[in-house]
Amino acid sequence: xxxxxxxxxxxxxxxxxxxxxxxxxxxxxxxxxxxxxxxxxxxxxxxxxxxxxxxxxxxxxxxxxxxxxxxxxxx
Amino acid sequence: xxxxxxxxxxxxxxxxxxxxxxxxxxxxxxxxxxxxxxxxxxxxxxxxxxxxxxxxxxxxxxxxxxxxxxxxxxxxxxxxxxxxxxxxxxxxxxxxxxxxxxxxxxxxxxxxxxxxxxxxxxxxxxxxxxxxxxxxxxxxxxxxxxxxxxxxxxxxxxxxxxxxxxxxxxxxxxxxxxxxxxxxxxxxxxxxxxxx
Numbered sequence: 001x002x003x004x005x006x007x008x009x010x011x012x013x014x015x016x017x018x019x020x021x022x023x024x025x026x027x028x029x030x031x032x033x034x035x036x037x038x039x040x041x042x043x044x045x046x047x048x049x050x051x052x053x054x055x056x057x058x059x060x061x062x063x064x065x066x067x068x069x070x071x072x073x074x075x
Numbered sequence: 076x077x078x079x080x081x082x083x084x085x086x087x088x089x090x091x092x093x094x095x096x097x098x099x100x101x102x103x104x105x106x107x108x109x110x111x112x113x114x115x116x117x118x119x120x121x122x123x124x125x126x127x128x129x130x131x132x133x134x135x136x137x138x139x140x141x142x143x144x145x146x147x148x149x150x151x152x153x154x155x156x157x158x159x160x161x162x163x164x165x166x167x168x169x170x171x172x173x174x175x176x177x178x179x180x181x182x183x184x185x186x187x188x189x190x191x192x193x194x195x196x197x198x199x200x201x202x203x204x205x206x207x208x209x210x211x212x213x214x215x216x217x218x219x220x221x222x223x224x225x226x227x228x229x230x231x232x233x234x235x236x237x238x239x240x241x242x243x244x245x246x247x248x249x250x251x252x253x254x255x256x257x258x259x260x261x262x263x264x265x266x267x268x269x270x271x
Binding site for chain 2: 011053061
């Protein structure tokens, strides 16, 4: 799922080489922390968080297929 | 020369019409084929073709999701329709189509990135949008009937702009009711009201 989030972010930002996703494994859930440059923040969040919401929805769908619970945080 | 271009396309994973090619140096066979042979040098610049980029991004997403999806693209004048088909694609639709809407929104942004001319994409999965539209139109007529019968307003649940438009359109020429929307996105909803 890390690769998916990385890919989704890289296709939107101006500095794809600066996209980093850290995985934090919990007991039941996995947290993916997405980091981009400050210039690219708006490109992954969007007005009223619309882009972030779209990314989360796509990742949630992918995770549900694998029976996992995943949250995406943008840091 | 051709070989140099082919090589570059392979490395960039792009097709012919997605690049601009500039010849920097022609290849030379040299004298008698061995003195001073030179490889050709070309400069290949990516030119974003949104429909190609959209297809490629979708394919990549589906491979991460382990989904087998057939992608069909058709040009519909002012937008490009992308039809997805395959087994078990329910997860791409999501609840009331919210996954499909997210995917569509994401593709409209990512595929048009750095494009000179933006393209609007509409994505559908196994005819879901068409079916949903029919369901909504039927619902609209049924609720219009209820509003008329009871002589009071019928309030629908919140819907996105596209779905609201389907309802408004379905009842546009209705003789006994009129429709309007109330509230703020994303909770904006339609009211069907009997004409006095």
